[in-house]
Amino acid sequence: MHMNSAPHLLTEDRAEYERILDDALRNAHDRPDLAGxxxxxxxxxxxxxxxxxxxxxxxxxxxxxxHFVKVREESRTPTAVSAINSVLTPAGDDAEAGPGAGVGVVVTVLAPVLAGTAAVIFLLVGYILKMLDPSPSIADPLLAAGWFFGAVTAIGILAAAIGLLVTALRNSSTQVQAQEPGGELPDEVARAREAWRHALLERGIMPFLRDALADPSADPVSGVPPHHVSRIPKVGYSGPEFSSPSEGGSGPRPTFTSPDFTSPEFGGPEHQPD
Known part of the structure; x- marks a missing residue:
């Protein structure tokens, strides 16, 4: 028993398979072998x-x-890794700054959050104390501290927005340089894709259509012309080959004899078994 693996198309390639098939049927009038x-x-x-x-x-x-799937996956891996690295660490000269760059990112993110929280607390407590009569002397310092942290929050948000904008512009320029002109696939991936498309059309789809038209027993419901199956590698498992008794050599057939059984001998009382 042996197994032949079937190349199940990935979901992203099924639409391409249908496009190749539709193009072949649409241009069938250009091929004399599909005139039927x-x-x-x-x-x-x-x-x-x-x-x-x-x-x-x-x-x-x-x-x-x-080969096409392998080349395509290899071309995607560096892009994904670089995208992750661009988020975790700054690009360019900033990446050589060492651990300080990571600390700067943390401070940039946490500063607006902490300052905003402090501003809300100081302003809330300060205005509550301000409503008392007479108001405590600590109310004014609390309000001043609240407005100070509010200003720090605004500055932190503005700095974070500028940093995100700069990072986005830097990554977009890097991405444009990495792509091929016109936004096309890399050369190696495009060649592998074209080779697969050509092989699929000439060795798969076209022979299938020719056999379907030439075979009078082809059933459009079952989907496969009977004699076309023998021209395409079998998919799945194939059982062992068995030959009927009438096939093969005419050697002697084995015979079976039943074993001889003898009944135990019984005698009189004097012959009782030990």
């Missing part, structure tokens, strides 16, 4: 059959698809 579309099977029936046989058709371009 509409006589026995129409375009929609062929499309349904090809969608039902996605795993079988994709197996024809398994090597190209595996």
């Amino acid at each position: 579309i509409g006589q026995r099977l129409n375009t929609e029936q062929l499309r349904t059959m090809a969608l039902n046989a996605t795993a079988l058709i994709s197996a024809a371009a398994a090597a190209e698809y595996d």
Whole structure:
């Protein structure tokens, strides 16, 4: 028993598979081998059959698809890592500042929060004391401290906003430089994608459509022309091959004899078993 793995398309690539299939059906009039579309099977029936046989058709371009997925994942990994690093540590010369850069980020984030909390507490207590008659002498210092921390809060929020804006501009400029002109995929990923598309079309979709049109027993409901299955690698498990008794050599068949059983001998009372 052996197993052949089927190249199940990732969710993000299923739409691309359908686009390639639709383009092939839309341009079928340019291919003489697909001239039979509409006589026995129409375009929609062929499309349904090809969608039902996605795993079988994709197996024809398994090597190209595996390479495309691998290259695409490798191209995405540095971007994700750099994005995380840009959030955790400043970019450029600031990254060489050592632990002080991390302390600066913490202070920038916590300063507005702490100052705002202190401002609310001092102002609230100060105005409550101010309502008393006579008001305690500590009310005015509390109000002054509250307004001071309020000003610190505003300055901290403004500084944090400026820092976020600078970081966003710096990261956007870095991202633009890392991308290819016109926002296209990197060259290696684009080549791998095009190789998979070509292999999927020429070795998978087109042979499937030709076989479906040429096979009179092709059933659009089942989705796979019978003799097309033998031309595409099998998917799943294949059981061992068994031959019927009439096949193979005509050697002697084994015979079985029942064992001989003898009943115990019984005698009279003088022959009782020990």
